[in-house]
Amino acid sequence: MVDILHRVGITASRDAVYRALTTPEGLAAWWTSDTRGDGAPGGVLEFRFEPGGFDMKVLEAQPAERVLWEVIDGPEEWIGTQISWDLRTEGDFTIVMFGHQGWREPVEFMHHCSTKWATFLMSLKSLLETGTGAPAPYDVKISDWH
């Protein structure tokens, strides 16, 4: 099993980062404009992009600390994988430790998703620091796979 791991620091409160990870409005402002659902534990969040989308079951949502999703629908390689967000404060920064874990193989699509997650984390950072993110369909295109 192989993991996608990232770390970003955001000059915003942990509460603000947490809201951007647990409310459809917040998620729509940095990941994909077409986001619906319920970000509370037990809820399901539906993220849609031009080529398809992902449904996530919210396994954990501890205010200002941790969010954990499990992918219950979407591309085959994603199903059953888990996406974790751990927040802590370091000086003026909220440090976001991100993991997309449980990939069965380091397929080419995983390489793509690793780079793409980094650009979406920068979108999250931008949203919280400047008020403007770059959610799909306004996201940074990184390749022929978008």
Next chain:
Amino acid sequence: MVDILHRVGITASRDAVYRALTTPEGLAAWWTSDTRGDGAPGGVLEFRFEPGGFDMKVLEAQPAERVLWEVIDGPEEWIGTQISWDLRTEGDFTIVMFGHQGWREPVEFMHHCSTKWATFLMSLKSLLETGTGAPAPYDVKISDWH
């Protein structure tokens, strides 16, 4: 052992991407302005950043196809790790498959480096597509660790 994996597509020739990965001038235009050394097999490339740097031994450099470096000096976690670049053509794109492999543990610094590599890959893409990259010290700051 854990790996950092990324994939980007660049609308430039494989020869142009290869030059940006094997010449000090090319590397200085997207990774760090302070780059010296020899990008040919057996050569050593010295990359310097404000907080320190990396020395890489060039293990492979197959024109327009593959570059492989081994880290011979730098932060302890990097020493002995290998950085690979595999190029192929797909339609109008040169696809870059990137790996930074052989990390002993998924330490927090590895999470940081994963995100940071993604932003430098976007710098490489930008350099080749627009003529302007964002090498250190003009690189995208992603956190308190820069």
